[in-house]
């Protein structure tokens with residue numbers, strides 16, 4: 001109970017950041033918007049969607065997942081900054097519940113993720129993207145996206161806690177971009193060389209993207225001759241999240257409790 | 262003294278090969294300010310971090326407000342406040358929001374946190390800036406918010422790690438005033454500092470630490486008495502020298518050393534005041550150009566106690582790789598120092 005109450009207080013802290021700097025929400029959307037233009041219009045004409053279909057319909061689920069992936073870098077930077085500036089030490093010297101700090105961080109990332117996602121969905125609709133399988137499936141896809149974002153936020157929280165400094169975290173943060181591109185988010189994997197295809201299809205991002213495509217009824221959900229994760233994207237996404245959470249939640253809580261001991 | 266509210270026995274902390282604390286003992290009487298004085302790397306922050314449950318000691322025992330820090334960290338956290346070497350507040354929030362959030366995390370409840378934050382902001386004169394983002398605050402205001410954040414629970418023991426380092430004199434005085442007020446209300450304060458005058462103004466007891474050990478302990482007056490101060494007098498001409506030396510010998514009990522028209526006198530214990538010196542020299546018919554009393558600095562404390570200066574290099578706690586002076590060299594320098602007056 002205390003964990004939850006303290007966690008909510010910390011969620012509120014992050015939401016207050018948004019209130020003071022609404023620009024960060026805009027910044028969260030700039031990258032996907034650039035991607036829509038770059039991929040949707042520039043490269044899109046040259047990319048053939050497997051099984052046919054509109055490339056922009058294919059692209060949007062990739063962007064939804066990619067913004068979820070950014071929670072990894074933003075959580076890492078936030079947590080490393082708190083640690084570098086002594087805020088984490090202050091919290092650790094108070095009778096605050098130990099687990100509340102990572103819970104607050106990831107809870108806040110999930111809530112801001114929902115806000116960002118709603119804006120992105122709206123802009124997707126403006127670009128001609130549609131959810132074809134009805135409201136129930138669409139809500140399911142939103143659920144998958146939030147779970148994915150929350151999972152990435154836990155991974156980022158742990159990485160932030162083990163960063164030697166805020167600067168290191170800042171320097172590493174842009175790496176999430178190439179990581180999210182090593183997947184089926186922007187281009188189909190069936191044209192890739194064998195080894196690369198294995199890497200990309202094994203990437204949890206690919207499973208999440210494929211799950212969204214199938215729930216939204218967008219083209220390219222399952223690649224022909226694809227591996228198990230892409231044949232069962234929803235199950236693969238849930239398994240990935242369960243696995244990553246089972247590792248990184250206890251690791252983060254432990255690290256927060258014991259850092260510096 | 263009353264039974265100590267903070268007590269430390271044989272505290273050791275190793276970081277790999279480095280022994281940050283090498284068997285440290287402390288006892289802090291309730292309701293007092295205790296100063297930990299030492300150069301960079303002496304181990305001051307390490308002591309504070311162990312006592313505030315952020316780090317575990319390698320060996321030794323420490324209790325705060327009756328609770329063992331290793332066995333009952335939760336109980337210790339209920340009783341303490343900590344303001345570390347950084348201003349540990351959220352720059353992207355206003356001062357008031359920071360205090361409300363920290364107040365809720367400190368178990369004051371939503372309404373309690375709100376009220377306490379407003380009270381403290383008012384009391385420490387931050388109401389005007391309270392609704393501005395902390396990122397727009399001056400260094401002094403940040404420190405004040407940080408200090409207030411450590412007071413939300415009205416802690417029995419407050420740890421302040423170099424609370425005024427990097428502040429201008431005015432902000433420094435503000436912080437000192439707050440510390441005095443808190444102590445008047447019964448809070449016990451353990452503060453670390455690199456400034457002798459800070460310990461002198463605030464603390465009733467001081468431990469000088471170096472390389473993770475207490476090398477001297479006592480009231481600031483006792484420490485200064487051990488170290489003494491210097492009186493500098495510059496006279497108008499050769500003819501004034503003899504008269505001035507006689508006055509200085511009488512007033513200080515020290516041995517004045519003459520160099521051109523300057524006379525330097527090492528004073529064991531308390532030095533006479535500048536007005537008194539001027540008055541007496543004047544009465545003896547001496548023409549005086551300049552009179553000054555140099556109070557002992559941390560450098561003097563270190564030079565006297567260890568034979569080394571307290572500069573960032575010399576006493577770097579083993580981090581700088583400076584080879585240690587042998588005991589002979591130390592003794593030689595101490596000798597040099599103690600006879601400075603006579604030979605200069």
Ligand SMILES: Nc1ncnc2c1ncn2[C@@H]1O[C@H](COP(=O)(O)OP(=O)(O)OP(=O)(O)O)[C@@H](O)[C@H]1O
Nearest residue numbers: 276281300301302303304305306307308577578580
């Ligand atoms: N986490 C750590 N890992 C390794 N060494 C450390 C760590 N923390 C402190 N030290 C070392 O322990 C020694 C004591 O450090 P401490 O921070 O306690 O000194 P200090 O007296 O607070 O110095 P300063 O005036 O610079 O704040 C130093 O040599 C420092 O380099």
Ligand SMILES: [Mg+2]
Nearest residue numbers: 305306307346
């Ligand atoms: Mg320190």
